[in-house]
Amino acid sequence: xxxxxxxxxxxxxxxxxxxxxxxxxxxVASYNRYCVDAKSIVGVYGxxxxxxxxxxxxxxxxxxxxxxxxxxxxx
Numbered sequence: 001x002x003x004x005x006x007x008x009x010x011x012x013x014x015x016x017x018x019x020x021x022x023x024x025x026x027x028v029a030s031y032n033r034y035c036v037d038a039k040s041i042v043g044v045y046g047x048x049x050x051x052x053x054x055x056x057x058x059x060x061x062x063x064x065x066x067x068x069x070x071x072x073x074x075x
Contacts, residue, residue: 003055004073009045011071016041018067024059 007015019026019038026038030051036043038055047053052073057064 001057003068004052005055005068005071006052006073007044007049007071009049012041012044012049015067015071016044018064022057022059022061022064024057024061026055026057026064029054029056 016039027035028038028044028047029035030047030053034047036047038044038057055068
């Protein structure tokens with residue numbers, strides 16, 4: 001599955017914490033060029049947070065789904 005979200009630097013820690021609670025892989029890409037592990041705070045901070053981020057994952061966690069829905073971008 002894929003979702004488009006927007007994060008600010010102050011939101012990264014919460015995003016990584018929610019992603020880390022999932023038992024499946026989650027990748028985050030900026031401009032579809034740089035792809036990092038969503039469970040890596042350093043990796044997520046290294047992305048261009050001024051752009052829309054693409055989150056790719058293959059699993060289900062209700063808290064993660066709720067977080068994505070709350071921060072989704074209409075694209």
